[in-house]
Amino acid sequence: MIAKKVLLVGNFGVGKTSLIRRFVTNEFSEDYISTIGVRISKKEVQYNEQIVKLLIWDVAGTSGNEKIPKAYFLGANAAMYVFDLSREETYIALEENLKMVKELSGLQNITLIGNKKDLLTSEELIAVKNKITVPIDLITSAKDDENVEDAFTLLTAESLK
Amino acid sequence: MKNTTVDNNKDNRFELLRELLLAEDREKFNSLSQEIILREKLAKRVSPLVDEKIEDLRENFPVYFGDTITETIKVQIRDSQDEVVEALYPIMGKLVKKAIVSEITKLSDSINKTIKEKFSVQEIIKRFFKGKKNDADVVLQEVFEPIIEEVFIIEKDSGLLSGSYSRGNIADKDMVSGMLTAIKSFAEDAFSKEGQDLEDIKFETFQISLKNFKTIYIAIATSGVLNSGFKDELSDHINNIAEIILRDRSYLAEEEKLNDLIKRHLIQEKSR
Numbered sequence: 001m002i003a004k005k006v007l008l009v010g011n012f013g014v015g016k017t018s019l020i021r022r023f024v025t026n027e028f029s030e031d032y033i034s035t036i037g038v039r040i041s042k043k044e045v046q047y048n049e050q051i052v053k054l055l056i057w058d059v060a061g062t063s064g065n066e067k068i069p070k071a072y073f074l075g076a077n078a079a080m081y082v083f084d085l086s087r088e089e090t091y092i093a094l095e096e097n098l099k100m101v102k103e104l105s106g107l108q109n110i111t112l113i114g115n116k117k118d119l120l121t122s123e124e125l126i127a128v129k130n131k132i133t134v135p136i137d138l139i140t141s142a143k144d145d146e147n148v149e150d151a152f153t154l155l156t157a158e159s160l161k
Numbered sequence: 162m163k164n165t166t167v168d169n170n171k172d173n174r175f176e177l178l179r180e181l182l183l184a185e186d187r188e189k190f191n192s193l194s195q196e197i198i199l200r201e202k203l204a205k206r207v208s209p210l211v212d213e214k215i216e217d218l219r220e221n222f223p224v225y226f227g228d229t230i231t232e233t234i235k236v237q238i239r240d241s242q243d244e245v246v247e248a249l250y251p252i253m254g255k256l257v258k259k260a261i262v263s264e265i266t267k268l269s270d271s272i273n274k275t276i277k278e279k280f281s282v283q284e285i286i287k288r289f290f291k292g293k294k295n296d297a298d299v300v301l302q303e304v305f306e307p308i309i310e311e312v313f314i315i316e317k318d319s320g321l322l323s324g325s326y327s328r329g330n331i332a333d334k335d336m337v338s339g340m341l342t343a344i345k346s347f348a349e350d351a352f353s354k355e356g357q358d359l360e361d362i363k364f365e366t367f368q369i370s371l372k373n374f375k376t377i378y379i380a381i382a383t384s385g386v387l388n389s390g391f392k393d394e395l396s397d398h399i400n401n402i403a404e405i406i407l408r409d410r411s412y413l414a415e416e417e418k419l420n421d422l423i424k425r426h427l428i429q430e431k432s433r
Contacts, residue, residue, distance in 0.1 A: 003321045003322070003335065004321075005319040005320065005321055005339075037343070037347060038343045038347075040320075040336055040339035040340055040343065041336075042333060042335050042336055042339075053335065055319075055320070055321060055335055055336075055339050057320075057339070057343070069343075069346045069347050069349075069350035069351075070350070071318070071342075071346030071349070071350060072343065072346060074318035074319070074346075075316060075317070075318025075319025075320065075321070076319065077319075
């Protein structure tokens with residue numbers, strides 16, 4: 001079985017932990033759990049007839065001046081950057097943050113996910129998409145279990161490249 | 162006859178007088194008497210109920226008053242800490258002393274047994290030819306025998322587990338490897354100023370030694386007393402196994418093969 005280290009990064013409160021919870025245990029907790037530093041989860045997924053063991057490193061807020069050990073990013077096979085569609089401050093500096101994650105991890109591509117779709121109307125969603133200049137890979141809702149599985153499938157595919 | 166009549170009249174008058182004088186007392190007497198009868202009747206009816214209630218209280222005292230008493234004791238302890246400490250100190254002291262004496266006795270028995278076994282003429286001659294360990298080490302190693310509990314060979318950057326050995330049951334090894342790597346990274350980042358590596362994590366009864374190599378690190382959890390002889394020997398074995406792995410990287414991709422290597426070079430070698 002192949003094992004891959006994948007990262008989940010993004011500001012505090014964008015729903016990284018909720019996405020993982022939805023993906024790993026297939027349930028969503030209404031409790032707000034802020035991660036401290038890093039939290040590691042494991043999930044075995046089947047991709048193209050092979051089983052991949054994903055070690056998901058849920059890294060706490062990466063923007064601003066938070067001090068996170070750079071070593072958390074080392075040796076990652078793929079990374080997912082999550083932002084909150086309902087909070088502009090989580091996507092205002094996307095380009096800069098994606099560049100930083102690329103530099104720290106040495107990865108060429110970062111999967112970009114806009115989460116909390118459930119909090120926006122379709123008009124609001126269009127407006128947010130127009131504001132963001134970087135291509136978004138997937139729009140998700142951990143609360144409604146929308147596109148969560150697909151997001152991790154994208155991440156798995158990226159980790160195998 | 163006349164006298165009789167007179168007497169009768171006299172008696173009647175007395176009777177009448179007594180009636181007049183004692184009527185009030187008699188009423189009081191009757192009322193008191195009624196009250197006593199009523200009380201007796203009531204007592205007969207209430208008594209079983211009271212007995213029942215007392216029995217219920219006796220049986221369910223903790224349920225009814227447990228919380229109140231606990232709260233009261235808490236308040237008492239909080240408000241009179243010095244008095245409580247003074248009252249408990251001698252009792253605690255005795256208990257602690259008793260426990261220590263018991264443990265020391267066990268330890269002393271164990272040391273005596275080991276000394277008897279290890280200092281026989283045969284053992285001394287055997288040790289003389291083997292060299293190395295001093296007498297204290299021999300006794301300590303025997304009493305607090307060091308045991309390898311877990312071995313993890315982990316990719317340094319990713320924290321992915323390449324191979325492992327476990328004496329007992331441990332939680333998900335992949336997650337442990339990841340978290341251990343994260344803790345190591347955190348500690349190195351937070352405390353190290355010259356790019357040094359974390360080498361030991363110590364608990365009360367066991368410790369985790371981390372041996373760092375270029376692309377991997379080996380984490381070994383051991384229990385017991387680790388004397389210098391054991392550490393040197395373990396270090397030699399770890400270096401040997403690392404050399405084998407780093408010369409033939411296929412070990413890192415084949416978990417079973419690596420697990421066998423760990424068993425052969427670390428566990429079986431150590432138990433010889």
